[in-house]
Amino acid sequence: MTTTPTQPTAPTPTPRAPQPLPAEENAPINYLNETRGIWSWMTTLDHKRIGVMYLVGVIVSFFLGGVMAILLRTELFSAGPGVAKLIGDALGHDKWQDTYNQMFTLHGALMVFLFIIPGIPAAFGNFVLPIMLGAKDVAFPRLNLFSFYLWCGGAVFFIAAIALGGLDTGWTFYTPYSTDPASSTFGGVIPAVFGAFLLGFSSILTGVNFIASIHMLRPKVMGWFKMPLMLWALYSTAIIQILATPVLGITLLLLIAERAGDIGVFDPSKGGDPILYQHFFWFYSHPAVYIMILPAMGVVSEVISAMSRKHIFGYSFIAMSSLAIALLGFLVWGHHMFTSGQSDTLNAIFSFITFFIAVPSAIKVFNWLATMYKGAILLKSPMFYAMSFIWVFSIGGLTGLPLAAISTDIHLHDTYFVVAHFHYVMVGGTVFAFLAALHYWWPKMFGKHYDEKPSLVAWFFIFMGFNVTFFVQFIMGAHGMPRRYADWSVEAWKASQIGKGLDTSFIESKVQLFEVCHKISTIGSYGMLIGFLILSYVLVRSLMAGKPASRNPWGANTLEWHCSSPPPHENFATQPQPNDPYNYSGWTYEPTLEGYKACEPKEPEH
């Protein structure tokens, strides 16, 4: 990057016009505008552009999945048919309950496959990984672009699935329902399953790229235990992506072959074994949840340390715990199958090992808290989201324990308790960390600040809305409210198999509780919606008229903060000298920059 010889002449300062910053802080020519035109973006090999394209894609997917969530929560606000019937009638569905089933299926599938699994690694990992390594790009830039196009292909197939009639199998596609076209009659099953297959390959190739990059492009002075924890997180995630996702691939292919071609591997009427399907599915899908959470934890490690202005506590523990979670995650998939008819031996093994997974996660939580202790906390948006993560993820994690114990899981399986548990870790965990990453790296990626105050208002609505939505779900789940039920009314209970022959008063008192919980939950979901709308406004406004950001607004020390905001195409003008990424003494606050400027580091490296 060439330094511009003269500073741009400052315009007459008005209250609204942002003050221009020196070019090495806020580069006027950067990766965003160095080449122009849609073709230059579609054929880019620049990991930063690819990251931004992913970011746009996953955010759109999040909103689509969110629309489904709002629809189904609106339906569940009142007893009996509601918005599901309106939509179902418009689409020509026979039963409004089928429409409801489509809503939760699409909510799950869109969120899991299109948003949360690619989410942080693809959007932020792609952007920061090479820069944190001091490299010019990932190991295989063309493969990276190909991964993005695979993601697009997956998205296209999901849209096609919706257009071709949707699907109501649940995002888990359990057999024999999903393999029997006479049962799951909606035409979207095969396109959706194939879309998920493409998304799986996108994920796999991203994993290949990240592993090769971290092994090969790391400078010699940056040993394994000197690299930022975000890279440990991405590396551990990549291991899971490599080992687990191919099993999903073969599972989905077999599903398509069974549905379209009648081969008999998972469908009992064709001589197959439905429990085997569940083994195949969860062998991937359990490690997948660690794909979702590990990058989130990486983000939290970075944000907590930088915004406590304090060296991360227990670096090697956090690094090793990421690997431990990745590996242990492969040994626990059967805890999704305790009530499926799985053998007692396996039930015992999976339950036992599941308890251990809590340990590395807890190690991280304690290390983050110890990092914050006596730190100079910078109370800005990324920190709010990171702190929320710790609180909410801990609750989510703790509620995993009654699910790990078989005796309690038998009662809680397939109830709202499970729904609340995984939303606490996936939304409270990954989405909050995604938002933390978004706010943390936003000035770096786009060279602009967002308005802090409305951003905090958005946080408040999202945080409160989230807790209101999901906390009551623990309660109603523990009282027996099953998940994936379109209707919790007394009539529905009485009409169902479970309701037959039961003492009516028991059902009625339960339903009163369920009604209250469902209504509160729906109100909470609208709170989240408001929060996300405010957030969208804040971010769009930032892109259009945000204050220019300096290169290091937070004073962090990982290498991405050493280059300008936004970075130039080649990332670095001169090869950076990596040092301890958590030593903040080399930066002091400079008010004119509204950020930090480099100075002599005071303390020796840890």
Place this chain on the structure above:
Amino acid sequence: MSDTAPHTEDHHDEPHVVSFGLLAAVFAVLLVLTALTVGAWMVDLGPLNIAIAVGIAAVKASVVALYFMHLRWDNPFNGAVLCFSLVFVSLFIVFALVDTSQYQPSRTETGPTPFEQESGEALKNKTAE
């Protein structure tokens, strides 16, 4: 600063070239082992048959991996990647077998599955014509 940023796991720039003799020897070994596998199949050794078949296959596979695929002279991490993947496949197989080996007999009615029923009827009708 001449050595800008020497990279970890960088490899010497002269690559190792496998000798033709070694390649031919490996090929010969593979042919022999294939013949051995087929020959072992012709003998009735009970449960040993599958063990021998898979064992010989494992030897063939190792030889291909080490020599044809160059693992013998490569960065050992590449070999570790291969081994790791095999460990996880084995994990999956073992757990699935443990589970399915403990299936209990069905307590509902015995009798043919729908497919068997259909096929039986098809054959019966066919021969009845």
Place this chain on the structure above:
Amino acid sequence: MSQADADHQHHDEHVAHHFESAGQQVSSGKLGMWVFLATEILMFGGLFVLYAVYRHNNPETFEYGHLLLETKWGAINTLVLIASSFTMAWGVRTAQLNKRKATSVLLTLTLLGGLGFMCIKYIEYSGKFSHGTGPGKFFDVVAYEKYYNKHQADHAHDHDAKGEAHDEPAEPAPVLHGTTRAAAIAPAVNFHSDIADPAAGPAGLVKLDPPKPKGFHIPWVHDKPTPAQVVQSRNFVDIYFAMTGLHGIHVLVGMGLIGWILSRNMRGHFSSKNYMAVDLVGLYWHLVDLIWIFLFPLLYLIHT
């Protein structure tokens, strides 16, 4: 800036801008390819799980099903793939030694090997489909019975000459028993040892007599399962098609890659300084061979 410029000047045209040296690029390429191969192993691994579970729990489906396969084709395919692996590895060597013509020849031979493999697969598959033993909805017992009867008629004299007892069911029984789940739903029958025991099993069961080889038997003998036995081999057929089908797709992809490398080689892209693509495609092709090395005994050399 000058530092980066200096780097660029020393760079080979073959070394991408984000790599420091050719050696780093090659090492990265190899690592990347091995990680990708690990994913392929996991994907096929799922099919091996399927195989293991069904063979363990429903040995009766594997008992007769493999008789539908002709071992000679499997063996020839194994030799073809091993030979093509050899020519591929040799081709990588000649590419490293700058022997362009030899590399082209060897890559062509490798490609022909793949083509030969697919031709044999075509022969096998088309036979299966036409005999009524295709996968899933292409499995037609009536069609198979026609084929079987014809086959028995053709080989009647062979069987008599060899003196092998080969019981045919007197007529198709009204109730067929013995497909998957058989072991589970008929606890009186121990399929692991009593399969040929006429005294075992509840009444109404078809007596199942697998053509058991006595001592030595010649591998190319075309003992065919009876229609009754074929019915319970349906799972085997599905698994066979799933495993060899996925493998076949990988062979086709490999052939495409080799064709691409061949055309690049003929245009002079490769040299002793730049042969990485040949090496990496070679690794992929060897993996295809590796998988077949396991598929062959597991599918074709099942010993009853």
